[in-house]
Amino acid sequence: MHDLRMVREHIDALRAGMRRRGANDALSTIDRAAELDKWRRETIQAVEERKAARNAISQQVGQRKRGGEAADDLQQQSRALGEEIARLDQELAKVESQLSSILLELPNITLDQVPAGGEENNSVVRSWGTPREGARVQPHWEIGTRLGLIDFERGAKISGSGFIVFRGLGARLVRSLMNLMLDVHTGDHSYEEIWVPVVVNRTSMTGTAQLPKFEEDMYALKDEDLFLIPTAEVPLTNLYRDEILAEGDLPKSFTAYSACFRREAGAAGKDTRGLLRVHEFDKIELVRYTTPETSGEQLELLTGHAEKILQLLELPYRVVRLASGDTGFASAHTYDLESYAPGVGKWLEVSSCSNFTDFQARRANIRYKPTEGGKPRFVHTLNGSGLAFPRIIASLLEHHQQEDGSVRVPAALSKYLGAERLS
RNA sequence: GGACAGGUGGCCGAGUGGUUGAAGGCACCGGUCUCGAAAACCGGCAUACCGGUGAACCCGGUAUCGAGAGUUCGAAUCUCUCCCUGUCCGCCA
Numbered sequence: 059m060h061d062l063r064m065v066r067e068h069i070d071a072l073r074a075g076m077r078r079r080g081a082n083d084a085l086s087t088i089d090r091a092a093e094l095d096k097w098r099r100e101t102i103q104a105v106e107e108r109k110a111a112r113n114a115i116s117q118q119v120g121q122r123k124r125g126g127e128a129a130d131d132l133q134q135q136s137r138a139l140g141e142e143i144a145r146l147d148q149e150l151a152k153v154e155s156q157l158s159s160i161l162l163e164l165p166n167i168t169l170d171q172v173p174a175g176g177e178e179n180n181s182v183v184r185s186w187g188t189p190r191e192g193a194r195v196q197p198h199w200e201i202g203t204r205l206g207l208i209d210f211e212r213g214a215k216i217s218g219s220g221f222i223v224f225r226g227l228g229a230r231l232v233r234s235l236m237n238l239m240l241d242v243h244t245g246d247h248s249y250e251e252i253w254v255p256v257v258v259n260r261t262s263m264t265g266t267a268q269l270p271k272f273e274e275d276m277y278a279l280k281d282e283d284l285f286l287i288p289t290a291e292v293p294l295t296n297l298y299r300d301e302i303l304a305e306g307d308l309p310k311s312f313t314a315y316s317a318c319f320r321r322e323a324g325a326a327g328k329d330t331r332g333l334l335r336v337h338e339f340d341k342i343e344l345v346r347y348t349t350p351e352t353s354g355e356q357l358e359l360l361t362g363h364a365e366k367i368l369q370l371l372e373l374p375y376r377v378v379r380l381a382s383g384d385t386g387f388a389s390a391h392t393y394d395l396e397s398y399a400p401g402v403g404k405w406l407e408v409s410s411c412s413n414f415t416d417f418q419a420r421r422a423n424i425r426y427k428p429t430e431g432g433k434p435r436f437v438h439t440l441n442g443s444g445l446a447f448p449r450i451i452a453s454l455l456e457h458h459q460q461e462d463g464s465v466r467v468p469a470a471l472s473k474y475l476g477a478e479r480l481s
Numbered sequence: 482g483g484a485c486a487g488g489u490g491g492c493c494g495a496g497u498g499g500u501u502g503a504a505g506g507c508a509c510c511g512g513u514c515u516c517g518a519a520a521a522c523c524g525g526c527a528u529a530c531c532g533g534u535g536a537a538c539c540c541g542g543u544a545u546c547g548a549g550a551g552u553u554c555g556a557a558u559c560u561c562u563c564c565c566u567g568u569c570c571g572c573c574a
Contacts, residue, residue: 099530106544112555118554119499120500121499130554133554137553
């Protein structure tokens with residue numbers, strides 16, 4: 059969320075930011091916000107003037123009554139003022155709620171190093187490993203089914219398409235990935251491990267900016283105003299909602315495993331086979347809270363932490379800097395990590411690492427008190443997947459597939475899995 | 482799910498419908514004292530918004546005592562609804 063002051067004092071920068079994203083529909087709402095803000099300030103002046111008058115009268119009434127005098131005339135005046143105040147306050151409330159909906163639906167402005175334009179302007183900033191030639195590699199759904207690791211049909215029967223049953227060594231593979239990633243992040247990268255609720259309230263969803271704009275993408279509970287999380291980012295970033303941290307406590311870093319739930323409402327018909335796009339999946343998430351001065355370097359650090367997992371899994375990947383128009387709503391700078399899956403012949407997005415600057419912190423009201431004193435400031439929040447399981451499993455099954463149809467398990471993982479080969 | 486008891490400033494904790502933004506204490510900041518520190522003493526110490534010249538300082542105003550609505554000239558204080566916390570009971574992995 060942007061500060062209303064952006065609209066008032068830096069409207070050109072705001073407009074430029076929207077244009078760089080290609081969010082041209084936002085330009086007119088910004089103008090609308092500027093008008094509403096002007097009206098709002100005028101009305102505040104009018105209403106506060108009346109409130110001041112009423113307060114003064116009420117004091118006089120009090121004085122008279124204590125002296126045993128009547129004050130009917132003053133009470134009459136005050137009542138009249140009260141009616142005007144009620145009317146103005148009501149209009150004001152309406153305008154302020156319009157203003158806040160506008161602010162809540164404007165995306166973040168991307169940082170300078172993010173190129174303008176859409177997906178076509180994404181750029182690979184580095185890569186690791188060599189993608190394997192895919193001519194003789196089966197897609198993961200065939201391997202997974204053949205080896206008895208994944209039961210797509212029964213998943214669909216129990217829940218619907220896009221819900222996956224892992225079984226036997228496949229189930230153990232999921233558990234192994236969870237343990238490997240959490241151990242690396244808590245041990246080597248010093249994150250605090252958190253276990254989070256996967257059901258959260260509307261305020262939390264609004265804090266991280268899934269709401270109000272993307273409500274149709276969320277699974278919602280029927281009888282209560284609660285949602286299934288699409289990522290552990292939501293509970294982790296809301297951990298310190300409405301709190302003030304000490305600068306000395308920053309950066310704070312958290313990691314959590316969670317199940318994630320996505321309706322994929324806008325993606326019907328895309329990636330329907332296999333593990334590429336599912337409604338429920340597992341993921342390890344990384345979240346960091348930092349000062350504004352350090353969030354840039356902290357994004358590099360966090361991205362490196364996610365990359366480390368891909369290296370341990372011996373999976374070739376590339377790091378892609380997203381162009382402004384492809385960057386998520388709340389993010390100011392995003393790197394996607396893409397792992398190559400030779401069986402399906404695609405680079406799979408297995409992690410998305412973002413610096414949200416103060417965009418989420420302002421919504422969730424997460425601040426810190428500077429060491430040198432002064433008013434609390436908003437923290438910067440960052441997060442990244444470290445990593446998402448289904449596409450990693452797809453990549454593992456395809457990239458490490460052997461001539462004999464079995465799958466080699468990388469050393470870092472076999473320790474957890476208790477097997478060096480899936481066959 | 483039922484029955485009680487509560488929700489006040491960074492924390493603890495007073496508060497009779499009328500200078501209560503809110504006593505007192507703790508914490509914190511500045512000062513006196515001290516070789517230095519502690520103790521003691523003195524002083525300061527909420528936030529947001531609107532306005533006053535652009536920034537700073539400052540000044541004026543408005544709002545905020547879990548949230549919202551109501552009663553009243555006037556609400557932390559009275560009424561209603563909701564949320565949360567605690568205790569007990571029931572149910573349950």
